[in-house]
Amino acid sequence: xxxxxxxxxxxVLKTGQSMTLQCAQDMNHNSMYWYRQDPGMGxxxxxxxxxxxxxxxxxxxxxxxxxxxxxxxxxLRLESxxxxxxxxxxxxxxxxxxxKAQYFGPGTRLTVL
Amino acid sequence: xxxxxxxSGPLSVPEGAIASLNCTYSDRGSQSFFxxxxxxxxxxxxxxxxxxxxDKEDGRFTAQLNKASQYVSLLIRDSQxxxxxxxxxxxxxxxxxxxxxxxxxxxxxxxx
Numbered sequence: 001x002x003x004x005x006x007x008x009x010x011x012v013l014k015t016g017q018s019m020t021l022q023c024a025q026d027m028n029h030n031s032m033y034w035y036r037q038d039p040g041m042g043x044x045x046x047x048x049x050x051x052x053x054x055x056x057x058x059x060x061x062x063x064x065x066x067x068x069x070x071x072x073x074x075x076l077r078l079e080s081x082x083x084x085x086x087x088x089x090x091x092x093x094x095x096x097x098x099x100k101a102q103y104f105g106p107g108t109r110l111t112v113l
Numbered sequence: 114x115x116x117x118x119x120x121s122g123p124l125s126v127p128e129g130a131i132a133s134l135n136c137t138y139s140d141r142g143s144q145s146f147f148x149x150x151x152x153x154x155x156x157x158x159x160x161x162x163x164x165x166x167x168d169k170e171d172g173r174f175t176a177q178l179n180k181a182s183q184y185v186s187l188l189i190r191d192s193q194x195x196x197x198x199x200x201x202x203x204x205x206x207x208x209x210x211x212x213x214x215x216x217x218x219x220x221x222x223x224x225x
Contacts (some may be wrong), residue, residue, distance in 0.1 A: 002200040030213055036223060042117075043157070043201070050210050058212065090156055099145040099164070101203045104156040 001026050004105035006044035008089050012111045013081045016042055019107050021076040029103075030096035033058075035064060036087040037107075043090065051096060081112045084088030115141050117204050119216035127224055132194040134219050136202030139183070146178060146185045149201040153216065157201055161187070192223045 004025045004076060025032065034046040045058030047066040047092055055066050065077045072095075078085060088109050093104040120217045126132045132204065136146075145164045163176040165168045175188040185204075189196055195199035199218040206214060 017218055033212075040217060043203075043213075043215040045212060048212060056210060093209055096211065098211075099163055099207075101159050102160065102211070102213055102216060104149075107156050108139075 003027060004091055004093055004103055005043065006089075006105040006108050007104065008108060010109050012113065014091065014113050015079075015082060017081050018079050019081065020078075021089055021091075021110075022073070023072045023075065023105055025091075025093040025103075025105075026072065027093060029093035030069070030071070031094045031100075032068065033092040033094075033102060034064075034074070034076045035090045036085075036092060037093065038087050046076065046089075072082065080109075083112045086112045087109060114208075115216075117202055117216040119200075119202050119219045121217060122220040123222050124219055125222045125224055126192050127195075128192060128194060130192050131140075132192045132221055132223070134187040134189075134194065134200050134202075134221065136186065136216055138185045138202075138214075140204070140205045140206045141180075141183060142207055143180075143183075143204045144207045145205040146176070146180055147203040147205075147213065148174075148176060148187045149203060149215075150186075151199045151200075151201055151219060151221045160200075192221075193209060194223050194225060197223045 049068040094100040202216040203213040
């Protein structure tokens with residue numbers, strides 16, 4: 001099993017450009033999450049999807065949109081990138097039904113110039 | 114007050130010693146607690162979870178939870194240079210969605 005995979009691994013954008021970060025998991029998990037990690041700020045939840053067909057805002061949703069394409073895939077879209085969105089983005093997944101540990105993908109390092 | 118607080122470190126311990134990492138949380142209703150290890154440039158990796166007061170042991174790792182005092186700790190026995198990493202404390206505050214709130218992490222350095 002590959003676990004949680006993310007593409008791309010690195011990306012450089014110019015201010016105002018758009019892009020979509022892809023995430024897929026093969027663990028048959030119902031729940032998926034998008035985080036960003038910045039120095040001194042820790043991991044912060046952007047959006048999550050408790051189950052296929054549902055999405056909810058996390059702590060820092062502004063400037064982002066998500067799509068839960070199917071049970072396996074959860075994408076994060078930046079419509080108009082800003083330098084403040086320079087960060088490392090992690091996707092995670094977990095089982096549903098109570099409190100479950102989350103398992104992380106390898107991350108995408110995004111730089112917005 | 115931050116929801117989950119950790120000393121950023123670095124915490125330096127000699128090889129073979131016990132490393133003690135601490136985490137405090139503000140929400141008394143928090144239900145479950147997780148420790149993740151993150152090597153530089155890599156993603157967080159789950160080490161342990163703990164839900165009940167007391168100790169939980171897994172190999173060289175022991176998690177300790179004290180809900181009355183609102184702290185959770187991670188002990189690493191016989192520390193090895195390969196344990197050098199940042200350790201993240203994560204708290205599930207309940208309320209649905211299985212959402213975690215992370216501390217900023219403690220950097221551990223195990224010295225030869």
